[in-house]
Amino acid sequence: VIILKNQEFQDRTEAQTDIEDRGYTFGDGVYEVIRIYNGTYFMLPEHLNRLQFSLDETAISYHVKNEGLEELLHQLLIKNEIENGAIYLQITRGIAPRKHPYPQKTQPQLYAYPIPVSSPVEAQKNGASLTLIEDKRWLRCDIKSLNLLWNVMAKQQAQENGHFEALLYRDENHITEGSSSNFFAIQDGKVITHPANHFILNGITRLAVKQVCEKLDVPFEERILSIRDLDHIEEAFVASTTAEVVPITAIDQRKVGTGETGHVTRRIQTGFKEL
Numbered sequence: 001v002i003i004l005k006n007q008e009f010q011d012r013t014e015a016q017t018d019i020e021d022r023g024y025t026f027g028d029g030v031y032e033v034i035r036i037y038n039g040t041y042f043m044l045p046e047h048l049n050r051l052q053f054s055l056d057e058t059a060i061s062y063h064v065k066n067e068g069l070e071e072l073l074h075q076l077l078i079k080n081e082i083e084n085g086a087i088y089l090q091i092t093r094g095i096a097p098r099k100h101p102y103p104q105k106t107q108p109q110l111y112a113y114p115i116p117v118s119s120p121v122e123a124q125k126n127g128a129s130l131t132l133i134e135d136k137r138w139l140r141c142d143i144k145s146l147n148l149l150w151n152v153m154a155k156q157q158a159q160e161n162g163h164f165e166a167l168l169y170r171d172e173n174h175i176t177e178g179s180s181s182n183f184f185a186i187q188d189g190k191v192i193t194h195p196a197n198h199f200i201l202n203g204i205t206r207l208a209v210k211q212v213c214e215k216l217d218v219p220f221e222e223r224i225l226s227i228r229d230l231d232h233i234e235e236a237f238v239a240s241t242t243a244e245v246v247p248i249t250a251i252d253q254r255k256v257g258t259g260e261t262g263h264v265t266r267r268i269q270t271g272f273k274e275l
């Protein structure tokens with residue numbers, strides 16, 4: 001495996017990092033997971049835009065265009081001969097003795113490398129279940145930050161209890177998103193999802209779903225759902241780079257709609273595949 005470290009390519013076995021990288025000490029960094037299908041990146045410009053947004057919001061002085069990152073990522077894909085898979089990319093503020101304020105002189109540290117991904121084929125086909133877990137993350141979920149502790153804890157709890165994913169809520173009137181995916185409900189034939197603000201990550205797959213809905217003439221509405229709303233939805237699904245589109249047939253004890261994958265969800269799944 002070949003990895004990209006800043007501007008250089010190295011073998012995975014030679015790649016090293018520093019214990020004082022602020023990514024380790026403070027989680028002071030941002031990341032992306034980018035899918036590759038048939039030897040090409042999926043929605044790369046959108047991922048790079050979001051990466052630049054995360055960098056700007058955290059004042060990490062790395063400029064995606066100036067560094068020629070897009071070209072470097074293309075080389076990374078070719079060097080690793082990836083047909084289908086994903087790249088994990090992270091940029092930390094840099095290496096410096098452990099003090100909270102931003103260090104004066106430090107170079108942001110970038111790593112990008114292939115990670116194994118496999119689409120959850122069974123869940124995509126037969127549907128999956130969610131479990132409600134309180135959203136105890138900070139209030140800048142729009143930044144794709146390395147601080148994923150609550151996401152990890154929620155996912156673990158969900159999977160230990162036999163669920164595909166956690167469905168996070170701030171309070172009973174405010175469902176946000178999954179621990180590593182966006183959540184969509186279908187009510188009166190409309191696709192409803194949380195507005196893209198600081199409560200959620202503005203998913204690239206969410207963007208793709210929005211495009212697919214436009215193409216299919218399915219109304220797409222950005223609005224906050226309550227827990228009670230879940231009793232009245234017809235269908236639901238979650239979407240992310242790794243999961244793609246997964247139909248949700250149950251949320252804890254509740255059946256979603258008929259308890260089977262809905263036909264609007266199927267059309268969106270198919271539309272996504274075509275995209």
Ligand code: PDD
Nearest residue numbers: 033179180181182201203204205240241
């Ligand atoms: N997670 N919401 C959260 C909290 C996420 O972590 C993710 C993605 C998404 C979906 O975003 P996208 O469609 O851009 O993948 C929503 C990535 C895949 C991860 O951490 O592995």
